[in-house]
Amino acid sequence: MKLMFDLPKQDEAALPAEALGEKRMYCLPYNYENNKYAEGYMLFTDKHIYKLLEGKLLETYTYSEMSDFSVESLYGCSAFYAKVNGVSTMLCRINSGRNLPRYSVMVKACELLAKGDSDTVLKSDEPERFCPKCGRPFVVHTKICPFCQNKKEIYKKLWGMTRGLRFMMMAPLITTAIAVVIRFIVPFFQAIAIDDYIIPKNQQYGAFIAVIFAIVSFDLVHRTLNVIQSRISAISGNKFTLLLRSLLFEKIQMLSMSSIQEKSTGDLMGRINNDVSVVQNFITNLLPSYVSYILSFVVALCLMIWLNPLMCMFIFIPLPFAILFIVKFRKTMNRRNIRAWVLGMRTNHHLQDILNGIRIVKSYGNEDAAVNTFQTNTANQAKQDCSNAKLFDTVFPIMGFVIRLGSYAILMYGNYLMFVDPMTVGLVNQCNTYCNMIYEPIMQITTIPRSISEFTTSLSKVLEILEENPDVSDIDSPKYVKLSGDISLRNVTFGYNSYDPVLEHVTFDIKAGEMIGIVGHSGCGKTTLVNLIMRMYDTTEGQILVDGTDIREIAQNSLRTQMGVVLQETLLFSGSIRDNIRYAAPHATNEQVIEAAKLANAHDFIMSLPEGYNTVVGEKGYSLSGGERQRIAIARALIHNPKILILDEATAALDTETEKLIQDAINHLTEGRTTIAIAHRLSTLRNADKILVIDHGKLKEYGTHRELLDMKGIYYKLVMAQQRLAQEK
Numbered sequence: 256m257k258l259m260f261d262l263p264k265q266d267e268a269a270l271p272a273e274a275l276g277e278k279r280m281y282c283l284p285y286n287y288e289n290n291k292y293a294e295g296y297m298l299f300t301d302k303h304i305y306k307l308l309e310g311k312l313l314e315t316y317t318y319s320e321m322s323d324f325s326v327e328s329l330y331g332c333s334a335f336y337a338k339v340n341g342v343s344t345m346l347c348r349i350n351s352g353r354n355l356p357r358y359s360v361m362v363k364a365c366e367l368l369a370k371g372d373s374d375t376v377l378k379s380d381e382p383e384r385f386c387p388k389c390g391r392p393f394v395v396h397t398k399i400c401p402f403c404q405n406k407k408e409i410y411k412k413l414w415g416m417t418r419g420l421r422f423m424m425m426a427p428l429i430t431t432a433i434a435v436v437i438r439f440i441v442p443f444f445q446a447i448a449i450d451d452y453i454i455p456k457n458q459q460y461g462a463f464i465a466v467i468f469a470i471v472s473f474d475l476v477h478r479t480l481n482v483i484q485s486r487i488s489a490i491s492g493n494k495f496t497l498l499l500r501s502l503l504f505e506k507i508q509m510l511s512m513s514s515i516q517e518k519s520t521g522d523l524m525g526r527i528n529n530d531v532s533v534v535q536n537f538i539t540n541l542l543p544s545y546v547s548y549i550l551s552f553v554v555a556l557c558l559m560i561w562l563n564p565l566m567c568m569f570i571f572i573p574l575p576f577a578i579l580f581i582v583k584f585r586k587t588m589n590r591r592n593i594r595a596w597v598l599g600m601r602t603n604h605h606l607q608d609i610l611n612g613i614r615i616v617k618s619y620g621n622e623d624a625a626v627n628t629f630q631t632n633t634a635n636q637a638k639q640d641c642s643n644a645k646l647f648d649t650v651f652p653i654m655g656f657v658i659r660l661g662s663y664a665i666l667m668y669g670n671y672l673m674f675v676d677p678m679t680v681g682l683v684n685q686c687n688t689y690c691n692m693i694y695e696p697i698m699q700i701t702t703i704p705r706s707i708s709e710f711t712t713s714l715s716k717v718l719e720i721l722e723e724n725p726d727v728s729d730i731d732s733p734k735y736v737k738l739s740g741d742i743s744l745r746n747v748t749f750g751y752n753s754y755d756p757v758l759e760h761v762t763f764d765i766k767a768g769e770m771i772g773i774v775g776h777s778g779c780g781k782t783t784l785v786n787l788i789m790r791m792y793d794t795t796e797g798q799i800l801v802d803g804t805d806i807r808e809i810a811q812n813s814l815r816t817q818m819g820v821v822l823q824e825t826l827l828f829s830g831s832i833r834d835n836i837r838y839a840a841p842h843a844t845n846e847q848v849i850e851a852a853k854l855a856n857a858h859d860f861i862m863s864l865p866e867g868y869n870t871v872v873g874e875k876g877y878s879l880s881g882g883e884r885q886r887i888a889i890a891r892a893l894i895h896n897p898k899i900l901i902l903d904e905a906t907a908a909l910d911t912e913t914e915k916l917i918q919d920a921i922n923h924l925t926e927g928r929t930t931i932a933i934a935h936r937l938s939t940l941r942n943a944d945k946i947l948v949i950d951h952g953k954l955k956e957y958g959t960h961r962e963l964l965d966m967k968g969i970y971y972k973l974v975m976a977q978q979r980l981a982q983e984k
């Protein structure tokens with residue numbers, strides 16, 4: 256998020272002279288003053304905070320007099336607080352959605368500035384949630400503003416993506432064009448039929464039938480072309496969709512953990528399924544009809560000018576009204592349509608969230624709140640739809656009537672010409688048909704902006720993923736190595752947000768084949784540490800070496816296929832237990848699967864299931880208990896036979912008895928490989944060669960169980976506390 260806004264000129268002029276010599280660190284807007292909406296700015300220099308509002312300097316704060324910076328959520332807004340000379344003071348009030356994350360960074364920033372550190376300039380990694388141009392919220396989970404997006408740019412990118420499919424994608428448009436031209440031939444023959452045969456009661460049946468035959472044939476050709484166009488459209492649209500979906504899915508697999516975590520499952524699924532379908536619908540259905548509208552308009556207009564230029568003038572009588580109306584009404588129409596659609600999307604997102612977390616909703620008895628929010632969302636959507644319908648259903652028929660006035664005028668003038676005789680009935684009929692063909696596209700103008708907005712937004716959502724640069728990516732020619740299992744961390748610092756390190760200056764070495772335990776309080780960074788070793792994230796500073804090679808030089812695939820993990824949360828894929836166990840080694844035989852399950856102490860419970868190894872476990876393996884799932888995960892790791900094994904609370908979900916069994920399993924598991932085990936229950940780490948104690952992101956103690964006990968530090972205290980607990984039980 257942006258932390259340096261431009262200060263408006265009037266506020267700039269209001270700054271005191273001393274401010275000009277100070278180093279500007281951050282400049283942020285605030286939104287309320289004296290309980291009213293305001294457009295003020297807080298300028299943070301290296302010495303002071305200046306609070307400005309519309310050309311006035313309201314306050315000047317000096318860091319040396321300040322402490323205890325904080326942000327708090329109030330009712331409907333948030334506030335930035337600090338103690339000024341020991342008194343808690345509200346510095347400014349802000350809009351939570353727009354500015355709270357910015358001021359959260361300011362808490363840390365001001366603490367640094369108050370300490371006199373003006374060299375560190377913090378950045379916010381949090382993405383912007385509002386459009387900087389129009390201030391409206393972005394489409395949920397994206398950086399896309401449907402109101403302000405650069406459509407030209409999107410079309411250009413679309414064009415780039417259609418390489419190889421262009422001929423197929425252009426073919427329906429060409430067919431449409433031919434079909435439109437042929438459609439115009441039919442009224443021409445109709446005119447001949449009326450003028451040469453029907454009105455004069457001409458009895459040359461042969462010729463008359465030939466004319467009728469021509470009408471039917473051209474109509475048939477026109478319709479056949481439409482069928483061909485639909486078919487080619489469907490084929491090319493499906494090809495393009497397949498391409499988009501595969502590209503998307505491939506890309507999502509390549510994305511780093513941090514970018515995946517920013518997006519919800521529902522959102523990603525929505526992009527792969529719904530957004531791609533919107534793009535497909537546009538390309539296969541809407542685009543050919545728009546081409547047909549535009550061509551019909553142009554061809555009909557040309558023909559009218561050719562047939563009777565004066566009569567053609569009548570078409571233009573209502574056009575100024577129509578154009579004026581479109582110019583005046585277009586913005587309202589666009590805004591209303593897009594708003595209705597954004598509200599619909601919001602409802603969908605909420606629905607996805609709730610359905611994903613339905614167990615939590617139910618277990619906290621939060622159904623009513625969920626229903627209420629859903630109802631509010633749908634009510635808002637319905638209200639907007641209703642209001643749109645009311646307006647559009649009144650305005651468009653009126654507009655339609657005004658436009659039709661042109662065709663009535665043509666009819667009248669045509670009839671007049673007929674009476675005075677230079678024009679035939681057939682010609683009047685022909686002109687009238689062409690005239691309607693001109694008006695038809697104009698009437699469709701109402702739906703086009705919405706469809707285009709929907710299409711460009713969906714396409715942008717797809718492009719956003721496709722164009723994302725993975726934070727963790729392979730170098731140009733990465734190494735494929737066979738690991739023996741030495742791991743070294745050199746001065747590793749890492750934070751999910753760059754201004755807030757979770758791990759700081761961690762250095763240690765693990766030799767191949769060793770078992771290392773990691774302990775520390777919850778949230779101290781244990782899982783983060785193993786994530787770094789697996790290279791789910793890249794370190795902010797420092798290096799991680801495996802067998803002496805920086806892991807950034809090793810192909811991710813090569814690195815991870817030689818690592819096995821049993822995580823805090825075990826995810827089972829939909830499929831049989833057997834498939835889940837051999838997930839990482841798909842060619843494993845039945846015997847190998849059973850052996851792994853036996854070693855993991857999972858065989859007995861699997862055999863007690865009605866279908867044994869063929870039992871299908873559902874999404875997230877709901878039908879199995881936490882301990883059972885974990886044992887399956889251990890079996891999965893065993894069969895994978897990795898060189899480096901990571902156990903993150905692998906025994907957390909087990910009772911003491913099962914834990915003993917699992918402990919045996921783990922002992923099998925750790926033989927001949929480097930193992931990193933995280934555990935809260937310290938008894939499980941007794942066999943570890945070394946134990947790392949992490950406290951607040953720093954490596955505090957490192958040694959064997961005995962050495963750490965003798966040290967009488969954090970580890971000693973933890974062990975004592977757990978022993979006391981066990982005795983009390």
Ligand SMILES: Nc1ncnc2c1ncn2[C@@H]1O[C@H](COP(=O)(O)OP(=O)(O)OP(=O)(O)O)[C@@H](O)[C@H]1O
Nearest residue numbers: 516751752757775776777778779780781782783784
């Ligand atoms: N994806 C993330 N984005 C931002 N912050 C995160 C993320 N994952 C973890 N954190 C934060 O990093 C810190 C360390 O988390 P971590 O999961 O490494 O703790 P842990 O030591 O494994 O805790 P536990 O014992 O409870 O599993 C926590 O404060 C957590 O809130």
Ligand SMILES: [Mg+2]
Nearest residue numbers: 781782823903
């Ligand atoms: Mg953890």
